[in-house]
Amino acid sequence: MAIEQDIEKAENNAPEDIRVPLIPEEKTLADGAGAEDETGKDSKGHQWMLYFSTFVAVCGSYAFGSCAGYSSPTQSAIVEDLGLSLSEYSLFGSILTFGAMIGAITSGVIADFIGRKGAMRLSSAFCVAGWLAIYFAEGVWPLDIGRLATGYGMGVFSYVVPVFVAEIAPKNLRGALTTLNQFMIVAGVSVAFIIGTVLSWRTLALTGIIPCAVSVLGLFIIPESPRWLANKGRQKDFEAALQKLRGKDADISCEAAEIQDYIETLQLLPKASLFDLFQRRYLRSAIIGVGLMVFQQFGGINGICFYVSSIFESAGFDSNLGTIIYAVLQVIVTGLSATLIEKAGRKLLLLASATGLVIGCVLTGTSFFLTSYELSVDAAPVLAVVGILVYIGAFSAGMGAVPWVIMSEIFPINIKGVAGSLATLVNWFGAWAVSYTFNFLMAWSSYGTFVIYAAINALAIVFVLMVVPETKGRTLEQLQAAING
Structure with a gap:
């Protein structure tokens, strides 16, 4: 269906007193480009602040990855140095997820109350405090408290970074810039894996402070999210932030008017609560956001x-x-995938990724099946290695990054805090549930475990085909009106 038809349908279905103002037809080009694209062209070469702001934000994503990747290369050294039992170290590893769930629950409210920048500062502070507690730890309690603190910081970062990047980016760059969130997470994990083989566990903890320090310093330079400022009624700050992000020579009048009209309409609505997500107006957004997080995690990645x-x-x-x-x-x-997301689109990447996950699970499950029954002994190891590499390649291509991109796009700003917190909480609960149950499933049936994961990823294909819309090429206001109209 054409974008214009979606917009017209959304506008006609909305009650008259709360209809969302949309871009007039003459300002929406046939190819899906609108005022924001023109702004981007006019200010080309002057959007350094947009890219710098994105870099500062995704330093938080790198810090997230450093936390997630820390425990794997340090396990034997920490256990030996501090004399921990296996259960004590298991608690140290898993308590990160509980901290992240607490961060997820509070992240939306915090980001709405003190701003996106304020939430990132708070998250960085928790991560730094946590890393220092781990570095100086001489026993299990400081170690666990530090891990819990870094987990809380991860939970806040996992929500606020993609939301901030989506809110500052023009629509023609939004997908690619938001995908950098996942890129920096996996970069942080990968670097922790690699340098953890040569650094002591205390020194590795100190390296986790570096991205937090870069983020905190950068936050003194970059502007706040213009959409958050507009929602708070800070008109002058809103226009100044948008101008700074688009370039001093850019004409921001059309984009500013669209954002302001949309915010003013949303402010006529009552303050959202968790139960409001189940209203018909927002239910589809909630199903899309939460559903993608469920399939991302329960497909077996952790x-x-x-x-x-x-x-x-x-x-x-x-x-x-x-x-x-x-x-x-x-x-x-x-x-x-960051270079393809604006060309191929979100939906195609999700479908290709989920298909690859099914193939990877089938290959790995087949390897375990052959091993269990002592069949094709030479082929089984090859299938296992190929299956795992196909799986992680497919996950990185779409299901790793795209659910966070879509989550940051589909919720109107008046419910973004509570809805984002719910989606992020579901994500972290899924991460814990899969990590906790994996060993039990493998003890039950190694190949059966991968059959279950393959089935869940196959259901993800159906979910994406039936429920998830394509979001590229639209402003946040157009997209949210089409989904929630």
């Missing part, structure tokens, strides 16, 4: 990451080399 070294070992492949290949592949494929 279980695969947890077991990857053992899979390589069982395949007769050097586990250290395999882990490095795994880490590098994540970065390369995630980077490639």
Whole structure:
């Protein structure tokens, strides 16, 4: 369906007193480009602040990745130095997820109350405090408290970074810039994996402070989200921030008017609560956002990451080399997906990614099936390695990044805080559930585990086809009106 038809339908279906003002037809070009694209062209070469602001924000994503990747290369050294039992170290590893869930619950409210920049400052502070607690730890309690603090910072970062980037970016760059969130996460994980093999666990903890410091310093320079400023009624600050992001010579009048009209309409609505997400007006956005997070996590990604070294070992492949290949592949494929997201679109990348996940699970499950029944002994290890690499490549191509991009686009600003918190909480709960149940599933049936993951990823294909819209080429206001109209 053409964009103009979606917009007209959304506008006609909305009640008269709360209809969302949309760009007049003459300002929306046939190819989907509108005022924002013209702004981008007029200020080409002067949008350094947009790119710098994105860089500062995704430093938080890199900090997220550093936290997530820390425990894997440091396990044996921490256990030996501090004399931890396996259960004590397991608590240290898993408590990160609980901290992230707490961060997810509070992230939306915090980002709405003190701003996107304020939320990133708070998150950085928790991460720095956590890393210092880990560095100076001489026992299990400081270690766990530090891990919990870094987990809280991760939970806030996981929500606020993609939201901030989506709100500052013009529509022709929004997908690519928001995808940098996932790219920097996997970069942080990969670097932690690699340098963790040569650095002590205390020194590795100190490296986690670096991206937080860069983020905090950069936040003194970059502007706040113009949409958040407009929502708070700070008109002069809103226009100044938008002008700074688009370039001093850019004409921001059309874009500013569209954002302001949309914000003014949303402010006529009552303040949103969690129960409001189940109203017909917002239900589709909630289903899309939460559904993508469910499929992203329950498709098995954290279980695969947890077991990857053992899979390589069982395949007769050097586990250290395999882990490095795994880490590098994540970065390369995630980077490639960032260049494709505005050309191929979000939906196509999700479909291709979910299909690859099914193939990867089937290959790995087949390997375990052959091993269990002592069939094709020579082929089983090859299938295991190929299956895991296909899986992680496919995940990095779409399901890793695109759900966060879409989550940052589909919620109107009046419900973005509560809806984003719910979607992020579901994501972190899924990460914990898959990590916790993986060993039990593998003990039950190694190949059956991957059959279950393959089935869930197959359902993800159906969900994307039936429910998820294509979001490229529209402003946030047009998109949210079409979905929630």
